[in-house]
Amino acid sequence: MNESITLEIAFNEKTEREHQQFFFRYQWKKGFTELKKAIIYALIFLFLGFFSQSKFINNSPASVVFRYAGFIFIAYIFLLLYQFFTSKKKFYKSIEEQISDFKQKDEKFSFIILNKDDITLENPFNTIVSVWSKTNYKFVDQYLILSILNNNLNFVFTEHDFKENDYKTFTNFLEQYSKKNKE
Numbered sequence: 001m002n003e004s005i006t007l008e009i010a011f012n013e014k015t016e017r018e019h020q021q022f023f024f025r026y027q028w029k030k031g032f033t034e035l036k037k038a039i040i041y042a043l044i045f046l047f048l049g050f051f052s053q054s055k056f057i058n059n060s061p062a063s064v065v066f067r068y069a070g071f072i073f074i075a076y077i078f079l080l081l082y083q084f085f086t087s088k089k090k091f092y093k094s095i096e097e098q099i100s101d102f103k104q105k106d107e108k109f110s111f112i113i114l115n116k117d118d119i120t121l122e123n124p125f126n127t128i129v130s131v132w133s134k135t136n137y138k139f140v141d142q143y144l145i146l147s148i149l150n151n152n153l154n155f156v157f158t159e160h161d162f163k164e165n166d167y168k169t170f171t172n173f174l175e176q177y178s179k180k181n182k183e
Contacts, residue, residue, distance in 0.1 A: 004115035005173070007166045009157075011108045013099055019156040020095045022143055028084060035080045042073035101125065114173045119148070121155065128153065132177035144171070147181065 049066030102108075105124045113120035119135055121128045130148035138145045146155040159167040174180075 004113050005169060007112040007114070007162060007170055009110045009112065009161050011102050011110065012161075013103065015158075015161065016099060016102075017095060019143070019158070020091075023145070023154065023156050024088065024091050026140060026143075026145070028087075031080060031084060035077065035084075038073050038077045038080065042070050042077060044070075045073060046070035112170065114170070116177065119173070119178075121148070135174075135178040136181045137174045137178055138181040144174075145181075146174070 045066045049063050049068075049070055102124070110121070110123040113122065118129050118131045120130075128148065130153075134150050135146070135148045137147065142158055144157045146157065147153070148155070157167075157170070161167070162170065
């Protein structure tokens with residue numbers, strides 16, 4: 001099978017926004033887990049530092065350590081929230097810039113070229129080629145996340161993005177030549 005298969009994906013502004021928003025939420029899911037842990041630790045340390053029942057513990061150095069640890073976790077919570085909101089603002093601004101760039105171009109299609117050696121993703125602005133050993137994929141809900149170049153670039157697809165049986169062809173190539181990500 002030395003021949004290549006070209007799959008065509010039409011650009012849809014609404015779908016592109018939806019895919020990018022999903023990917024942002026997916027990436028920050030780990031950050032929210034970290035945020036939950038920090039909140040729980042902050043509450044535990046502040047409780048131990050300020051609300052201990054015993055007068056002996058309240059005046060001990062241990063309660064001071066618990067208070068400081070609680071305040072450190074509060075600072076960490078604010079740092080995580082700041083990172084989330086700044087990256088969200090920057091990410092959505094980037095999405096809007098990309099969509100406006102696509103709208104200005106006359107071409108409304110992107111292409112995926114599959115062959116036994118590599119995968120090529122081509123749009124009006126760039127062409128990215130990756131060998132199958134540097135490509136992996138993951139299914140999350142109805143989304144397919146394609147990670148290429150050792151997880152440095154990610155693309156999000158759904159079955160509705162493709163024509164007819166192209167999605168099945170694409171997933172068959174991925175299953176045959178790339179690695180399924182188990183995260």
